[in-house]
Amino acid sequence: MAAESHELHVELVSVEREVWSGEASMVIARTTEGEIGVLPGHAPLLGQLADGGVVTVHESGGGHRLIAVHGGFLSVTEQGVTILAEVAELAEDIDASRARESLERARSEQDLAAQRRAESRLRAAGQPV
Amino acid sequence: MGAQLRVYRRRIRSVQSTKKITRAMELIAASRIVKAQARVNAAKPYSRQITRVISALASQTATLDHPLLQEQTDEKRVAVLVITSDRGLAGGYNANALKMASQLEELLRSEGKEPVAFLIGRKAVSYYKFRNRHIEQQWTGFSEQPDYEHAREVADALIDSFIRTEEEGGVGEIHVVHTEYVSALTQRAVANRVLPLVVEESDEAPPEDFVLPLYEFEPSPEALLDTLLPRYVQTRVFAALLESAASESASRRRAMKAATDNADELIKSLTRAANSARQAEITQEISEIVGGASALADA
Numbered sequence: 001m002a003a004e005s006h007e008l009h010v011e012l013v014s015v016e017r018e019v020w021s022g023e024a025s026m027v028i029a030r031t032t033e034g035e036i037g038v039l040p041g042h043a044p045l046l047g048q049l050a051d052g053g054v055v056t057v058h059e060s061g062g063g064h065r066l067i068a069v070h071g072g073f074l075s076v077t078e079q080g081v082t083i084l085a086e087v088a089e090l091a092e093d094i095d096a097s098r099a100r101e102s103l104e105r106a107r108s109e110q111d112l113a114a115q116r117r118a119e120s121r122l123r124a125a126g127q128p129v
Numbered sequence: 130m131g132a133q134l135r136v137y138r139r140r141i142r143s144v145q146s147t148k149k150i151t152r153a154m155e156l157i158a159a160s161r162i163v164k165a166q167a168r169v170n171a172a173k174p175y176s177r178q179i180t181r182v183i184s185a186l187a188s189q190t191a192t193l194d195h196p197l198l199q200e201q202t203d204e205k206r207v208a209v210l211v212i213t214s215d216r217g218l219a220g221g222y223n224a225n226a227l228k229m230a231s232q233l234e235e236l237l238r239s240e241g242k243e244p245v246a247f248l249i250g251r252k253a254v255s256y257y258k259f260r261n262r263h264i265e266q267q268w269t270g271f272s273e274q275p276d277y278e279h280a281r282e283v284a285d286a287l288i289d290s291f292i293r294t295e296e297e298g299g300v301g302e303i304h305v306v307h308t309e310y311v312s313a314l315t316q317r318a319v320a321n322r323v324l325p326l327v328v329e330e331s332d333e334a335p336p337e338d339f340v341l342p343l344y345e346f347e348p349s350p351e352a353l354l355d356t357l358l359p360r361y362v363q364t365r366v367f368a369a370l371l372e373s374a375a376s377e378s379a380s381r382r383r384a385m386k387a388a389t390d391n392a393d394e395l396i397k398s399l400t401r402a403a404n405s406a407r408q409a410e411i412t413q414e415i416s417e418i419v420g421g422a423s424a425l426a427d428a
Binding site: 015017031033036043044047075084 | 174344
């Protein structure tokens with residue numbers, strides 16, 4: 001069983017493409033019910049991720065990866081973790097100044113969905129919101 | 130220069146400039162196919178995963194009770210979403226999709242249902258307008274490069290009219306007509322029913338040891354189904370849009386290649402005709418000179 005291994009196989013897919021996949025020791029995400037950390041051997045779980053959230057993947061080689069995830073689901077199975085997102089961006093692909101701009105724009109236009117998206121981008125890029 | 134020769138030369142020039150245009154369109158379409166095909170493939174992991182998650186969810190919640198899964202047999206109105214292109218010059222692409230749509234509409238009518246048109250692409254819109262048929266809703270301007278946002282807009286409108294009752298102008302079923310990208314040479318217009326949903330595994334068989342996981346849910350299964358199912362419909366519409374975009378480019382490439390080849394052919398035969406016209410002109414001039422000279426000599 002997968003519980004005996006000390007790695008999680010993580011697949012992060014957005015509607016447009018597969019964003020990232022690899023081995024990880026832990027995945028941290030925030031569902032609508034609250035923060036959750038997934039370790040290898042976690043019981044199967046299907047959760048809805050909170051909008052404008054950030055998923056942290058602790059890679060098994062050390063180091064961690066922040067990913068801005070908007071409108072997604074978290075599926076934990078014995079095979080690993082799958083994150084299905086409407087929009088997902090790796091922290092290193094995020095242009096913080098552009099995210100800041102779109103946040104300002106979303107705030108002035110009162111577009112809540114766009115605001116949440118921009119917030120999650122900024123958080124993943126390690127900027128204060 | 131004789132009048133006839135001039136006419137030929139003018140036609141050759143005109144065909145040549147047309148050929149330049151069709152050749153450029155062929156090259157553009159060829160480069161778009163590659164991109165569009167890559168997008169079709171890139172979007173596949175998501176639809177595979179969401180199908181798997183919904184199957185697991187469906188297998189676990191014994192009583193699947195969701196409006197999107199419910200057969201609405203009492204409603205006679207049925208939505209038909211037809212995906213076509215905004216621009217023409219794509220061979221039989223639009224004609225095939227529209228033909229498939231009429232076949233489907235006929236079939237639905239024979240079942241006593243009343244098809245209602247939802248159209249994507251300027252070509253479908255003008256086809257229906259010309260025939261004075263009612264258009265429930267229409268979207269144009271993104272047929273070649275569709276975004277997920279577009280798919281969401283279309284899917285949400287469809288879901289919305291599905292949930293409404295007949296009296297409120299709702300529909301009881303939703304069908305989608307799109308063009309399947311089989312290969313660069315074959316594209317096929319297909320009709321599928323999207324709502325009410327029938328949850329099925331994708332065409333690839335799951336691996337031997339694959340068991341649907343016994344999930345815990347966060348939040349409740351009902352709430353999850355509530356957000357997952359519309360997402361699933363959006364994914365289906367998005368996939369249909371992407372496939373149609375790839376098919377459109379492939380059809381256009383083929384049509385433009387044929388047009389370029391025809392132009393070549395035409396230039397060749399026109400050049401022959403022009404040459405023989407020139408030859409005839411020279412012959413005539415010579416015989417005129419010879420005739421004139423001998424007339425002078427006789428005098």
